[in-house]
Amino acid sequence: MTFRNWNDTSIKRSTKQKFDTKVAQEYGLEESIFLNVLQFEITYYKTHKTEEKEHKGRWWMNGSVNTFVRLFPFWTKKQIERIIKSCINQDVIITGNYNESKWDKTTWYAFKNEDEWIETK
Numbered sequence: 567m568t569f570r571n572w573n574d575t576s577i578k579r580s581t582k583q584k585f586d587t588k589v590a591q592e593y594g595l596e597e598s599i600f601l602n603v604l605q606f607e608i609t610y611y612k613t614h615k616t617e618e619k620e621h622k623g624r625w626w627m628n629g630s631v632n633t634f635v636r637l638f639p640f641w642t643k644k645q646i647e648r649i650i651k652s653c654i655n656q657d658v659i660i661t662g663n664y665n666e667s668k669w670d671k672t673t674w675y676a677f678k679n680e681d682e683w684i685e686t687k
Contacts, residue, residue, distance in 0.1 A: 583638070593656055596641070596649045601658065601683075603637065604675055609684050621664045621674070625684065628664070628674040650675075 585598035593601065607627040611619035619626050634646045641649070653659045662674040677683040 593658060594649075594652060596645070597653050597656070597658070599638070600634075600646075600649050601653065604659065604677070605683050608677065608680075612684055621662065624676040624680055626662065626664065626674040626676045628672050630672050 583599050583602070585595065585602050587598075589601060590598035604627055608619075608625045610616075611627065612625040619628075631643055631646050631650075634650075635641070635643055638646065650659075654661065657678050659675050660678050662676065663671070664674050665672055
């Protein structure tokens with residue numbers, strides 16, 4: 567699992583999703599739900615200075631589409647792929663690969679304009 571130290575049990579218990587209505591109006595409802603999780607996770611990593619999640623001056627979250635399928639059981643794999651692609655095409659997020667192992671193809675996600683999305687105090 568790539569979300570903090572979550573395991574399959576905690577993902578199954580996570581049944582509440584929320585979204586920002588302004589984000590939904592600008593980028594789409596499904597995108598806003600996905601972006602909320604991304605925002606929550608990256609804020610956590612940045613706030614707690616999780617060094618392995620910082621690369622090239624940005625904070626990242628890594629996760630496979632299958633991980634997102636478990637997190638969002640109401641979406642199919644194809645829907646999640648479409649939502650991620652939409653967020654990329656709308657210039658909200660970027661992707662990278664910062665895996666230690668060459669065979670690990672897990673995608674990493676960051677906000678293109680991190681200061682607009684991530685607040686830390």
